Amino acid sequence: MLKDLDITPEDPAELRAVNRLLADEVKALSLKVEQLQHQLHGANRHRFGSKSEGLDQLNLDLLEDAEIVEAAEDQAKQPAPSQEGVDPKPKRKHSRKPLPDHLDREDEELSPGDECGRCGGNLRTLGEDVTEELEYVPGRFKVKRIIRPRKACSWCEAIVQAPLPSRPIERGRPGPGLLAHVLVSKYADHLPLYRLSQIFAREGVDLDRSTMADWVGRSTALLEPLADAIGRMVRQGPALFADDTPIKMLAPGNKKTKTARVWTYVRDERAWSGQSPPCAWYQFTVDRKGEHPVAHLSGYKGWVHADGYSGFNGVFGDDKADEMAACACTTQVRGCLLLAGQRHCEEVIRRIAELYAIEKEIRGMPPEDRATIRQARAKPIFDALEEWLQTQLPKISGKSPLAQAIRYALGRMPKARPYLELGHLELDNNTAERAVKPVAIGRKNWMFSGSQGGGKAMAIAYTLIETAKLNGVDPQAWLTWVLGQVADHKITRLDELLPWRYAAQAA
Incomplete structure (x- = not known):
């Protein structure tokens, strides 16, 4: 503005006017410098932060996620396990590779006894059925052989056999320990399934990524009622912590991505010696509209620690002033x-x-x-x-x-x-911010949710794993215990399977 000013005015009034112009220009330039420094700081953080995703990894995440959703839907349609002595025959048979010979075998025999339940006669052995289950204990694989002798009564010729115990995946080969290990590896250790497949291959166990994606979908569908129980407990406290974090999702109908959200709600009363165990509940939504936290916290009466996101305003509307209030961070x-x-x-x-x-x-x-x-x-x-x-x-x-x-x-x-x-x-609100950190770390590895169904499976897994960690419980040990009995557990007694109940039994 004043670059061409070569002569200093002699008139005092004119000099004061020039000084004012110079002061205004200095002020404007200082503000511009400050704004540019602020932008540069943000640009450097963006430039030297995480790198852009690779197309190959993106495609793997998409495929993996789709397989998880399909498996979860199939698991939800599964009929209740048969209570008869002989298992129903599968509708179709799949040829399976035999489990590797180098793995240790552990035999478990399920015998129908030595006396006929119909007439009291003696039973004689006709043969046996052997079901092999691939199991994982910390540090190694093993094969569990479930041996069920078939016996016939010497008097009435009745043929009896002990029923095959319920398994997490009906007619599936993985044991609860292996399923727990896959879930924890993906959602606690942030390993994409293709990497986990490579790790297993080095141990001589051939498990395809698509196979494990099927297991993840079926396992999370089976465990969904338990995650729902944790969510109910979170919303029963006098105060909770809420936060959300972005995650990429494939938009339906095209190949473009959109920004979805993972929300977390945490109840943690340890700071004031509350009696309730800490728990974290995760939810997945396709966008960040304020209607989502409103729906998640419907019926909740208490305080919510949250950041300044305007979407929470609907949660604390005037009509809910006596039921719920916000506490800033x-x-x-x-x-x-x-x-x-x-x-x-x-x-x-x-x-x-x-x-x-x-x-x-x-x-x-x-x-x-x-x-x-x-x-x-x-x-x-x-x-x-x-x-x-x-x-x-x-x-x-x-x-x-x-x-x-x-x-x-x-x-x-x-x-x-x-x-x-x-x-x-x-x-x-650090409690909630710590709870969303695993999602932020995970998205740098598996990066992507291919659908709303895949996001739901992820939210279920995080709810279970992070709640176990909050209670000082090894999530893999607890999930192994839960998956070993949840299929037959009464829905009205799910509280017996929560992490703090497991910790009390293990103590």
Whole structure:
């Protein structure tokens, strides 16, 4: 603007006008530099972050996901296991490769006894049926041979045989330990199934990726009622933590991808010595519309820790004010100010660190004691931080990233304030943010959900695995135990299979 100004004005009024123009230009240029620095910071994070996906991996994820969905649908249509002594014949037979000879064999004999149940006569052996089941125990494969002798009565000629026990996959070859290992490898260790197939091949066991995708679909369909039970328990608490994370999904009808979401809702009362065990419930949706959290939390009465996403506004509508309330996340306030990249953040970090030091001291105390200490020690710090932010705002450009961050912080702080009065609330939403982290790590490996059905299977698996981890339970050991009995377990007694029940039995 003033590049061509060669002569300095002598008139004082004109000189003051030029000074004003120069000051305005400096201010505008400073703001432009600040905005460009902010954009550069974001561009560098994007550029040097995770790389773009490869087409081959994308196709593998799509195919794997489709096979999981198909298997889950087939499993849902399966009739109840036969209770007769002899198993029904399959409608069609598939030729199977024999299980490798180098694997250890473990025999289990199921005998009908030595006395005829019809007439009391002695039974004589006619032969036997042997069913081989591929099982996995930590560190190695083995083959479990289920031997069922066929016997005939010497008096009435009745032929009897012990029934084959129910298995997780009807007429399937995998044992519960192997199914649990595949689920945990995919959703806890984040291994795509094609990589798991390669690992097994090095151990001399040929398991195709498509075969394991079928197992994942059938297993998650079988375990869905248990995941639903965990979801009900999450929504029965006085407070929960909510968050979501994006995941790519193939749009129906074309080959383009769209951004779907995985939502998590966590109940964790350990910070205030609550009696309920911690649990995490995951849900998959094809988009991020606010109607989804509203549907997920329908009927819930309590507090929800959440970030500033506007989609949660429908959850806390005026008609639900007496049933549900929001508690903002102080970490979001801190993070937003940090992204602004200003020296003012040092003051904010110092004050927030003081709040967290108090939280560390009172962790595990009853809610009443936590609230009393917060009122006495944390409230003055919280009030001073809010006042300090208000005094800083007029001192900086209203269009700068820092000003935007401060306005965001001031908008969120009233919703974070309830934690000062209620001891069962937390200062942040880190509990939910930790719960979505496994999904974020997983998508860097398997990257993709090929359909809504595949996303549902993923949500079921994460619900089970992450809830087990929250309770200090080995998810593979627990899922092995559950899959060994869930097929015959009464739906009204599913609570007996939850991770904390397993932990109590194993203790």
